[in-house]
Amino acid sequence: MSLSVAESMFQKGVISEDEYSEIDTILFEKYRPILGTLLAGKSLL
Numbered sequence: 001m002s003l004s005v006a007e008s009m010f011q012k013g014v015i016s017e018d019e020y021s022e023i024d025t026i027l028f029e030k031y032r033p034i035l036g037t038l039l040a041g042k043s044l045l
Helices: 002-011 017-031
Strands: none
Touching: 002 017
16 A cells, blocks of 8 residues: 555656655565565566
8 A cells, every 4th residue: 555655656756766666665674565575676667
C-alpha cells in the first residue's frame, strides 16, 4: 500500500526516480515481503 502511494507521487512528478527507488528500498527492508525477494534488484517502473 505504501509503495502505491510513492508510485502515484512519482507518476505525478512529486518525487524523482531516485527518491522512488530509495522509498522502495526502505519499505523492502522494513517489511521484508515474502514475494519481494523475487523482485529484488528489478526496477518496478
